[in-house]
Amino acid sequence: MTTPLLAVENVGRRFGGFVALEGVTAAFEPNRVTAIIGPNGAGKSTFFNVLSGVMPPSTGSIRFKGRDITGTPQHRFAHLGIARSYQITNIFPELSVHENVRVAAQALRTRYDIWCNRAAMTELDDKADAALAAVGLAGRRDATAKFLAHGQQRALEIAVALVADPELLLLDEPTAGMGPEETKDMVGLLERLAKDRTILLVEHKMKMILGLSDRILVLHHGRLIADGSPQHIQTDPEVRRVYLGQNDGYA
């Protein structure tokens, strides 16, 4: 069996006396797409926040490539090989598309690298261009970020995440606010990226999740109630019960 890239064991998170996440255990193999779904308030964002170091878990442990990273501060995650995008578009609107990615690349460097090494600057430019090419934005390189269409802004965020060359990409609702065409483009992008990366995503668009994911985890009231292939999840009686009556396209 392959060593899991990421393994969480008995992970939980409390807010005061409220248990938002409880006893979640799962291991994630490399180069797979896993979706985390669940009704509103199920604990998806909390799980993502814990996985990406936004907050430590109250219980349990998280291992990345066999190394215990429980409680590691968020700013160290990019160096570990874990990158995250947010639900809300999170770019510098007044900077160019290329500048947005280069700033991210620069942030991963030390001051010494930046000020003393001209070659390092060229390398940063090249890295930014490679990330833009990977998400299909090379042609908009010099556009001001605020003038990109919404779908392109989300792709830019992914380029920003890619500049650290992460092995694990955590994507919080990458198709939020997108219509069918933009969603289709994003799915195509994620399929390309998934060839040599591990992707975990939180999403609400069920048809998209069923088509894209190798595996789906279902959270409900902070607990993992199902974990399996899209086919398995679609026929799981507990999942069907949880989603019954929810107007989110699940069928």
Ligand SMILES: Nc1ncnc2c1ncn2[C@@H]1O[C@H](COP(=O)(O)OP(=O)(O)OP(=O)(O)O)[C@@H](O)[C@H]1O
């Ligand atoms: N910082 C916080 N303090 C107190 N309670 C919180 C906090 N963050 C989340 N919660 C609570 O934890 C529960 C899980 O919230 P979470 O945002 O993780 O759910 P979710 O599945 O992402 O929901 P949605 O699909 O609506 O985004 C909710 O009841 C929420 O009110």
